[in-house]
Amino acid sequence: MIEVNNLVKKYGDKVAIDGLSFNIKEGEVVGLLGLNGAGKSTTMNCLTGYIAPTEGSIKIGGYDLLKDPNKAKKIIGYLPEIFSFYTDMRIVEYLDYVCDIKGFTKDKKARKEHIEAICQQTGISHLSGRMIRNLSKGYKQRVGFAQALIGNPKVIILDEPTVGLDPSQIIEIRQLIKDSGKESTVIVSSHILSEIQAICSRIILIHEGHIAFDGPIESIGKNITEGREVIVRVKGKREDVEAVLKSIPQIASFHHMEVKEPGCEDFTVEGKEGSDIRELLFKGFSEKGMTLLQLYGKEISLESTFLQLTGQERKGGEKK
Amino acid sequence: MISIFKREVRSYFRTPLGYVIVAVAYFFSGYYFFTYNLYGNTTDLTKLFELLFPIVLFLVPVLTMRLMSEEKRSKTDQQLLTAPISRLGIIVGKYLSAVVVFLIAISGTLVDAIIASFYGKVDWPCVIGNFIGLCLLGLALIAICLFLSSITESQVIAAVLGFAVSLFLMLVDAISYVVKSNFLKTFFEYISFNERYSPFTLGIVELQNVLFFLTIAALFIAISTALLERKRWN
Numbered sequence: 001m002i003e004v005n006n007l008v009k010k011y012g013d014k015v016a017i018d019g020l021s022f023n024i025k026e027g028e029v030v031g032l033l034g035l036n037g038a039g040k041s042t043t044m045n046c047l048t049g050y051i052a053p054t055e056g057s058i059k060i061g062g063y064d065l066l067k068d069p070n071k072a073k074k075i076i077g078y079l080p081e082i083f084s085f086y087t088d089m090r091i092v093e094y095l096d097y098v099c100d101i102k103g104f105t106k107d108k109k110a111r112k113e114h115i116e117a118i119c120q121q122t123g124i125s126h127l128s129g130r131m132i133r134n135l136s137k138g139y140k141q142r143v144g145f146a147q148a149l150i151g152n153p154k155v156i157i158l159d160e161p162t163v164g165l166d167p168s169q170i171i172e173i174r175q176l177i178k179d180s181g182k183e184s185t186v187i188v189s190s191h192i193l194s195e196i197q198a199i200c201s202r203i204i205l206i207h208e209g210h211i212a213f214d215g216p217i218e219s220i221g222k223n224i225t226e227g228r229e230v231i232v233r234v235k236g237k238r239e240d241v242e243a244v245l246k247s248i249p250q251i252a253s254f255h256h257m258e259v260k261e262p263g264c265e266d267f268t269v270e271g272k273e274g275s276d277i278r279e280l281l282f283k284g285f286s287e288k289g290m291t292l293l294q295l296y297g298k299e300i301s302l303e304s305t306f307l308q309l310t311g312q313e314r315k316g317g318e319k320k
Numbered sequence: 321m322i323s324i325f326k327r328e329v330r331s332y333f334r335t336p337l338g339y340v341i342v343a344v345a346y347f348f349s350g351y352y353f354f355t356y357n358l359y360g361n362t363t364d365l366t367k368l369f370e371l372l373f374p375i376v377l378f379l380v381p382v383l384t385m386r387l388m389s390e391e392k393r394s395k396t397d398q399q400l401l402t403a404p405i406s407r408l409g410i411i412v413g414k415y416l417s418a419v420v421v422f423l424i425a426i427s428g429t430l431v432d433a434i435i436a437s438f439y440g441k442v443d444w445p446c447v448i449g450n451f452i453g454l455c456l457l458g459l460a461l462i463a464i465c466l467f468l469s470s471i472t473e474s475q476v477i478a479a480v481l482g483f484a485v486s487l488f489l490m491l492v493d494a495i496s497y498v499v500k501s502n503f504l505k506t507f508f509e510y511i512s513f514n515e516r517y518s519p520f521t522l523g524i525v526e527l528q529n530v531l532f533f534l535t536i537a538a539l540f541i542a543i544s545t546a547l548l549e550r551k552r553w554n
Contacts, residue, residue, distance in 0.1 A: 048402040052552045070404040078402050084395040086327070088334045100323030101403040147399075 001026045001155060001185040002047070007056035009042050016042040018209040020056070024202075026154070029181035031196035031217070032189040034206035040189045041081060043206065044159045047187070048078045061154055074103060077153035077184070081160040083144040087133035091124060091143055094132060095150060104151045114150070122146040122176060138169035145176055156180050159189045174199055229270045230278060233261065233294035234285055241265045244284045250275040264293060321405065324413025325420075328387070332421050341383050345425035348375045353432040363440040365433055369450035369521050372429065373514070376454065377490060380461040381468075381482020383421060387414045388470035388544070389478045407548040411541055415466055422458045429454070446523030453520020456533035457513065461486065463540035470544045489513045 002024040009016045017039040024030050034040045045051045047058060049069050058065040063072035086094065095115045098104075105111055119125040122142045127135065132143060141161070148156055158177065162170045177199050180186055190196050196203060197217060205213035234241045238256065245254045250272050257266035271277035278295060285292045332338030352368045391397040400410055433447045464485060469478040493515065496508035509515055516529045 050398060050402050050552070070406070073402060073404040076402070078399075080395075080398050080402075082395055084398070086331070086396060088331060097323060097327055098399075098403075100326070101400070101405055103404055 001028075001061055002187070003057075003059040004047070005057045007043070007046060007058065008054045009039075009046060009051070010054045015209055017046070017053075017206070020206070020209075020211055022204055022211065022214055024185055024187065026185055027181070028202055029177070029186045029188070029200045030202045030204060031200035032187055032204050032206065033193070033196055034191060036191060038191075038206045039209040040191075040206055041159055044078075044080075044157055044187070044189055048076055048157055049073050074151070075154040077148035077150065077156045079144045079148040079156075079158045079161055081163065081189075083141070085132045085140065085143065087131070090129055090131055091119070091135075091146075092128045094143065095119070095146060098147045098150045102151045114152075118146045118149050121149065121179070123172065138165055138172075141165060141169070141173060142176075145173065149180065152183070154184055156184045156186045157189075158186065160191075161188060162190075162192070162195060170195075229268060230281070230295060230297055231257070231266065231268055232281060232285075232292060233264050233266050235264050235291040235293055238265045240288065240290065241267060241285075244288055244290065245269060245281075248277065248280050248284050250277050250280055261293075321409035321413040321416075324400070324405070324410055325416050328414055328417030329420055332417065337382075337386070338421050341379055341421060342425045345372075345375065345379060346428040348372065349426075349428040349432055353435070357432070357436055358439075363436040363442045365429070365436065365442070365447055365450065366521050368429060368432065369454060372426070372454060373457070373517060374490065376426070376457055377461065377486035378483065379425065380418075380422070380458065381465050381479045381486060383425075384418050384462055384465035384469050385475045385479040385482060386469070387418060387466055389472050389475050392470075393473040393475075401548075401552070407552075408541075408545045411466070411470075411545045411548065415462060415541055418462045418466065419459060422462060423455065426451070426454050426458065443523065449520050449523035449525050452525055452530075453517050456520070456530060457517055460513070460533040460536040460540075461489075463537040463544075467540045467544045467547070470547050 002022075004020055004022050007020040008018055020039075020043060032040050032043060042051070046053045047060070047065075049065050049072065052066065058072075060072040061075045063075075065072045086097075089097065092115060095118065096111065099111050099115070104114065115128075116125070119128050122145050124139060124142050124146060127139060132140065135143065145158075145161070148158065161177065162173050165173060174195065177186060177188060181199075188196065188199055200217060202215065203213060203217050204211060234244075242254075242256075245251055245267065252270045252272045254267050254269040257268060260266055269277060269281065281295060282292060332341075349368060349372060352371045353365075356367045356371075357363065357365065388397075391400065401407075429451060430447075433442055433444075436442050465478070465482040468481040468485065469475075472478050472481070489511075490513070492508050492512045496505050496512065499505050499508065516532050519526055519529060
């Protein structure tokens with residue numbers, strides 16, 4: 001549905017994005033992730049035709065965005081990061097205007113039904129007659145989302161869709177994005193990792209204008225984990241636990257953690273690359289007659305993964 | 321283009337701007353009509369159109385100041401530029417909306433002519449010639465001021481630039497009298513809006529003057545479109 005080839009955008013001497021290439025299939029919900037200034041918004045602006053790339057090509061639904069901009073733009077629904085409205089319009093009137101500029105059907109009945117369905121979907125039906133300037137930020141964002149859905153676009157591009165919303169509004173907008181992903185290809189840009197984790201099935205991590213990672217969300221941790229990390233809680237003295245851990249050659253390192261349960265010791269244990277230390281730990285403690293109360297894999301947070309990936313990329317850039 | 325046009329026309333009359341412009345134009349045409357025609361007992365409307373020339377020069381920058389600058393300032397241009405509409409369609413839609421409001425504003429002169437016809441014989445060819453001249457002047461000025469609005473994010477700056485350009489166009493005649501170079505003299509006379517507008521006030525519609533105003537309008541619409549396209553590439 002989206003084909004991006006060797007996308008480069010320069011602002012004067014500054015290279016904002018440098019040789020991005022990726023394909024997004026129909027029905028995928030992709031998270032465009034990156035630190036502030038990484039090149040996310042520039043990428044999105046290129047994808048929507050707001051700005052033209054310095055080099056490279058973009059195809060949306062088979063239409064080249066440079067050669068056939070209007071055909072490509074017709075199948076895109078876009079919610080920019082800072083979405084501005086004509087505040088002198090009412091919601092229904094505004095959505096009708098968006099139908100006009102997107103070239104949606106002129107059949108009044110079909111258009112009315114379409115707008116009503118979108119208002120229903122975005123939860124603004126009861127406010128449809130209201131002036132946009134009188135809406136709260138959350139509702140304005142919903143109107144922004146509603147306008148992105150006008151014309152049933154095959155591709156929906158959302159730039160930081162939940163910025164500035166309260167937690168309940170964030171949950172509602174995320175649900176809307178998930179629902180949209182059932183019928184359209186969705187690209188969501190964000191620097192909030194939990195958001196991407198909650199919505200997307202695939203991540204494209206942009207760092208300093210390059211793709212630092214592109215793959216399924218579940219594989220992002222695997223990609224950078226060097227050893228298997230587990231947390232154990234053992235009943236006994238600290239010295240005894242440490243002696244067992246030292247006796248297992250497959251253990252690369254271990255660290256004592258704060259005591260959370262009296263008479264027990266907690267450790268973070270990291271196995272050597274490629275080894276599964278869970279069974280070894282169980283056997284080791286049981287042979288010494290010690291009770292292993294807890295053993296669980298240390299969950300690698302997307303945040304730490306993100307920082308490691310962007311850190312690696314920075315080092316790579318310095319080498320160049 | 322039509323969607324942009326409809327939105328802009330609605331926007332003019334949803335805010336006081338459209339009403340103020342129409343009211344001011346009606347006030348001055350009514351005032352001159354009363355003092356020169358009704359009070360002076362004459363149906364010759366040439367003076368009225370002559371006096372409307374500077375009024376139009378100052379009204380047009382106010383009419384156009386927000387057209388592009390406000391979109392840029394409030395970032396609503398992002399939606400327009402990502403919609404399946406051509407850059408030319410956006411500019412022409414906005415341009416035509418200002419033209420419509422301008423035509424409504426100057427239509428007061430025709431009302432004055434109709435009123436005058438109740439009291440005596442009106443020289444209709446002269447009135448229509450004048451009206452065509454005023455329309456053409458408006459078409460050219462709106463295009464120039466639309467361009468000025470597209471180079472700034474501030475409505476105030478757009479209006480001030482519009483006033484400055486309008487004033488310059490009024491003073492071009494005076495400059496042509498003081499310059500010694502024949503080339504510059506000819507050039508200033510050639511671009512003088514006053515020189516081009518004067519024949520219309522006598523009811524003379526010359527093709528070259530019509531083409532002059534239309535060319536200026538087309539030129540500045542093209543420049544505004546190119547400027548909008550340039551934004552995409554920068």
